[in-house]
Amino acid sequence: MADLDATADLLWRAKPVKEARPRLSADMIVGVAVSIADDEGLAALSMQRVAKELGCTSMALYRYVTGKDELVTAMADTAMGRPPAPSGDDWRAEVEGVVEAMWRMFLAHPWVARVPATGAPLGPNGLAWFEALLAPLSRTSLDRAELIPMATFVTSAVRDLARVQHDTDTAAAADYGRVLARRVTPYRFPVLMSLLGAPEESDVTPVVTVGLRRLLAGITG
Incomplete structure (x- = not known):
């Protein structure tokens, strides 16, 4: 299992590697890996394949990435991108907008839905999506203790339905x-x-839409 601190450093690009003549960077490695996964799926991904695409040895990658698991985690966070900005609409419309954008993201990057969710989001984009759900939900009748479980349930449902x-x-x-x-x-x-x-x-798609609307209908603002 990848070291959590090392994974977080990669996700947040906290420890850039300094070289006199830099040929590689964490962003380059993750970007190439995302392209491979988008075109051919996660099964086609390996450190050797990424190195080949970058014209370097696989050992050179380990200065930036400790292993494939850490790389896949960074790839997923990168591919997710940023959630939509708050719409200013009522909380229900805002949640629906976030879920619609999340659904489109999973359809654009099918492999992201297959990356194991081993815990709470750790990267900047994953946390931004979670915050985008928590913010409107926090303006409802839900107790504070219910906010994270509700956002987790919605995210998990969208991810699993994307796999379907x-x-x-x-x-x-x-x-x-x-x-x-x-x-x-x-x-x-x-x-x-x-x-x-x-x-x-x-x-x-209708399963996502109907399920979400029925779920939110039980929550008052």
């Missing part, structure tokens, strides 16, 4: 109703069967 979106086989989803209709009886699954007449949809 990426994993959904569009062709299989289109056949779902037909296949079930031939094998499942209304007697055993009456509600499900009553809904299968609706057009099948492989887009998970």
Whole structure:
């Protein structure tokens, strides 16, 4: 497991390496790694691959990054970018705006949703997204002790649904109703069967929208 202080230093770029003729930097390494993951997924990422793209040896990377796990953590924080600025709207609209932007971010960088969430956010961008949810939620009827659990729940739900979106086989989803209709009886699954007449949809976005709005409807400002 990567050292937490070392990971935080990389995320915040706190310890730049000084060289007489700098050829590399943590930003360069992380940027190239993000490009690889965006184009080919995390499975294609290795220290050797990053070094090849940068025209250096893999050992040269370790002056800036202690290992692949630390690199992936920094990549995810970088790829997340910054959340939208506060909209000035009511708290519910602000939360919905943050979640919509988070959803778009996960769709733009599918691999980010697969980076293990081993604890609370540590990097500047991850913390900024968390703060962007906490700020409007703090203006509601939620107790202070409920704010972090609620923001964590929303973030985790969006991340997991993004994984579902990426994993959904569009062709299989289109056949779902037909296949079930031939094998499942209304007697055993009456509600499900009553809904299968609706057009099948492989887009998970409505799940995020409906789920969030129903969740927020139970909170008062």
